[in-house]
Amino acid sequence: MTRTRLLFAHVLILGLIGGSFYDILTRQEHWPFSNYPMFSTVHQQHVLRWPRLFGVTADGREIALVRHDYLAPLDQSRLPLGLRRIEQMDDSDGRLRQALADILRRYEIRREAGEHEGPPLRGLRLYTVTWDLEPYAANLDHPRSRELVAEVGDTGSMPRFSPESMQ
16 A cells, blocks of 8 residues: 555544544534434433424414425424523523424414415424334324423414324
8 A cells, every 4th residue: 555545544533433523522413424413322211302483373273294295494303402502591591482482483374375384473482202012103192291491473362282283
């Protein structure tokens, strides 16, 4: 092997190791350096707690905002993680409400532009939803509990739960 090839191989290996260390230390994900957070923890319980957004309609119904076209380019894999991270910050109340207001604004802009056929919303609620893990997610529409984390918009006198709101 020539000296140039050997040097190139060492620089390439050091670059891969350095990139991996950078992503691990900063908790960022840049392919191929990801720290693969989905596989970095061991779940001790058969319970899933996950942030879920619900839109509040004019008649007070809650609809789960799980369809991709409602909030694109935001998605169900990263948006809840971002909201959870904001919730864990010291000044989370104001930031969380600001984020929810922005999400509600984006939803309405996309709806008015005809980019989805969701109903008009007058508010938005963020819940932490808890499911017992069952095979094939048989209880997906029937979580064990929901805990209100934050809400924005005109939702003051509206009920906070209806069985059909999970569908």
